[in-house]
Amino acid sequence: MLKIWSMKQQQQAASAASGKKKVTAAQLRVQKDLGELSLPSTMKTHFPDPDDILNFTLTIEPDEGMYKGGAFNFDFTINQNFPHEPPKVLCKQKIYHPNIDLEGKVCLNILREDWKPVLNLNAVIVGLQYLFLEPNASDPLNKEAAEDLKTNRDNFKRNVRSSMGGGYVKNISYDKVTK
Amino acid sequence: MATTTVLTTESPDRWKYLNNILTRRGPYSDETFEPGDEPKAFLADLKIFGAGGLGCEILKNLALSGFKDIHVIDMDTIDISNLNRQFLFREADVGKSKAEVAAAFVMKRVRGVKITPFNCAIQDKDDEYYKQFKIVVCGLDSVEARRWINATLVNLVGEETLIPLIDGGTEGFKGQARVILPTISCCYECTLDMLTPRAAVPLCTLASIPRQPAHCIEWASVIQWPKEKGDLKIDMDDPEHVTWLYTKALGRAKEFNIPGVTYAMTQGVIKNIIPAIASTNAIVAASCCSEALKIATTASPYLDNYMMYTGDESVYTYTFQHEKKDDCPVCGNLPQALTVDPESTLEELMEKLQERPETTLKKPSLRTSAKSLYLQAPKQLEEQTRPNLEKQLKELMEEGDELSISDPGMPFNLRFIISFSS
Numbered sequence: 001m002l003k004i005w006s007m008k009q010q011q012q013a014a015s016a017a018s019g020k021k022k023v024t025a026a027q028l029r030v031q032k033d034l035g036e037l038s039l040p041s042t043m044k045t046h047f048p049d050p051d052d053i054l055n056f057t058l059t060i061e062p063d064e065g066m067y068k069g070g071a072f073n074f075d076f077t078i079n080q081n082f083p084h085e086p087p088k089v090l091c092k093q094k095i096y097h098p099n100i101d102l103e104g105k106v107c108l109n110i111l112r113e114d115w116k117p118v119l120n121l122n123a124v125i126v127g128l129q130y131l132f133l134e135p136n137a138s139d140p141l142n143k144e145a146a147e148d149l150k151t152n153r154d155n156f157k158r159n160v161r162s163s164m165g166g167g168y169v170k171n172i173s174y175d176k177v178t179k
Numbered sequence: 180m181a182t183t184t185v186l187t188t189e190s191p192d193r194w195k196y197l198n199n200i201l202t203r204r205g206p207y208s209d210e211t212f213e214p215g216d217e218p219k220a221f222l223a224d225l226k227i228f229g230a231g232g233l234g235c236e237i238l239k240n241l242a243l244s245g246f247k248d249i250h251v252i253d254m255d256t257i258d259i260s261n262l263n264r265q266f267l268f269r270e271a272d273v274g275k276s277k278a279e280v281a282a283a284f285v286m287k288r289v290r291g292v293k294i295t296p297f298n299c300a301i302q303d304k305d306d307e308y309y310k311q312f313k314i315v316v317c318g319l320d321s322v323e324a325r326r327w328i329n330a331t332l333v334n335l336v337g338e339e340t341l342i343p344l345i346d347g348g349t350e351g352f353k354g355q356a357r358v359i360l361p362t363i364s365c366c367y368e369c370t371l372d373m374l375t376p377r378a379a380v381p382l383c384t385l386a387s388i389p390r391q392p393a394h395c396i397e398w399a400s401v402i403q404w405p406k407e408k409g410d411l412k413i414d415m416d417d418p419e420h421v422t423w424l425y426t427k428a429l430g431r432a433k434e435f436n437i438p439g440v441t442y443a444m445t446q447g448v449i450k451n452i453i454p455a456i457a458s459t460n461a462i463v464a465a466s467c468c469s470e471a472l473k474i475a476t477t478a479s480p481y482l483d484n485y486m487m488y489t490g491d492e493s494v495y496t497y498t499f500q501h502e503k504k505d506d507c508p509v510c511g512n513l514p515q516a517l518t519v520d521p522e523s524t525l526e527e528l529m530e531k532l533q534e535r536p537e538t539t540l541k542k543p544s545l546r547t548s549a550k551s552l553y554l555q556a557p558k559q560l561e562e563q564t565r566p567n568l569e570k571q572l573k574e575l576m577e578e579g580d581e582l583s584i585s586d587p588g589m590p591f592n593l594r595f596i597i598s599f600s601s
């Protein structure tokens with residue numbers, strides 16, 4: 001048999017220890033990502049169980065743009081395959097937004113097709129915040145909202161306001177997200 | 180299980196060619212290699228582990244290379260679609276455990292070999308189980324299972340234990356074989372960035388402008404299923420679920436004039452089935468098993484450390500030494516032993532850490548696998564974990580727990596295994 005142990009000893013003095021309850025690679029990475037999170041005053045996190053860092057809610061309260069005055073909640077679910085797989089992000093409220101559908105799914109490139117393990121949670125959060133500053137009509141998930149934004153920006157703005165107040169837009173009732 | 184017939188007499192010619200290799204020195208044999216009966220006897224005694232989708236090939240090759248004590252784990256049962264390449268199985272075996280049928284077949288065919296099968300997931304076995312092996316050969320088909328076995332073997336390093344992991348994988352006409360000497364050479368996690376993630380289609384394309392049949396199938400599973408079925412999970416082995424998705428996808432395809440959606444395609448897209456090509460599996464498994472033979476006997480130099488095989492555009496292989504990543508979360512920093520006073524508080528522990536040069540950190544956050552001890556960001560977690568600072572360590576952790584310390588100024592987490600001072 002190859003003398004692997006002596007190769008190891010030549011390389012360095014081994015002093016590793018082996019434990020019972022190991023921290024998983026996903027946990028290690030999320031812990032690191034959270035420590036590097038710099039949240040502006042418009043965003044806060046909520047951890048229902050602080051010992052479980054793989055599941056939390058992020059609240060975004062835009063202080064400018066068309067969605068100013070609303071509080072938007074996103075559920076983050078991170079599995080053991082992180083960062084090979086992106087976190088799963090779902091908007092908890094039914095909102096009128098061209099890039100978020102009525103079930104809360106979010107069309108953000110780095111949450112799906114452009115995710116890379118070198119990206120971190122901060123990148124995802126910045127991306128979400130950007131969606132409220134610059135809703136994008138060319139990547140529609142809510143086709144009607146995208147159409148409104150494309151054809152009549154003022155009308156779109158009015159629809160955003162009434163949907164945020166819990167009103168109807170084109171026979172669809174939206175959740176109240178204003179305080 | 181079939182009965183095993185063991186013939187007691189052995190023809191002298193049976194291992195003729197293996198003997199040629201093991202009883203003579205080759206020009207590249209390791210300096211520690213002692214030709215003769217010893218390498219063969221060692222081979223016969225050495226406990227080796229095999230698992231994964233390449234199982235049939237690996238088992239057959241190991242048994243025919245002189246390994247005689249083989250363990251195999253496979254949680255799958257035999258499906259009719261396996262019969263085209265998994266040659267140890269017959270139609271009558273459909274529905275039976277892959278590990279058990281394969282073990283019985285090879286034991287019957289290769290006399291003198293002992294194969295111990297387990298019908299479970301590799302994750303169901305613990306450190307003690309894996310510690311008994313000298314070599315682990317895996318042809319696993321999921322990233323998750325490979326990360327797990329890799330991390331397990333890396334964490335086992337210590338006290339004269341260092342188990343090489345020989346990892347093989349295929350995707351259609353492409354494949355790779357690699358030798359991982361945990362903590363010495365590059366590990367699976369070191370190369371995770373290199374994996375091409377599953378080619379995903381933007382959600383908005385699925386939602387608004389499907390162009391291919393696969394887009395319609397993904398639309399049915401990613402968008403329509405949660406909309407209509409709520410939290411119910413898709414079970415791809417449930418024909419009712421597959422039929423539901425197929426019907427929805429077909430309707431969508433009609434709406435957009437996209438031909439080609441079939442039931443089989445629906446299964447393929449959702450399960451992300453990459454076609455397994457028998458010959459690619461054979462090539463990669465053969466490479467893995469000859470590495471096992473070389474490492475076990477030192478008769479020839481082993482692969483250091485990565486062989487890629489590309490058979491889709493003519494044929495191309497390339498062998499190179501993949502570099503170990505210094506900041507690899509799994510092998511970059513192994514947990515070190517740390518003895519703490521169970522009566523002291525978490526705050527006192529953090530002060531103590533500041534006295535050690537390697538743990539002088541600006542803004543350290545501390546966790547065990549089960550508990551957030553003290554996390555300095557984000558703000559809400561800091562507030563939630565601050566009360567722990569006053570608590571005694573014995574309330575927060577147990578002996579044997581792993582402590583992970585992160586810091587924004589550090590590229591990786593420091594890891595410690597806790598023991599209590601008496």
Ligand SMILES: [Zn+2]
Nearest residue numbers: 366369507510
């Ligand atoms: Zn590594």
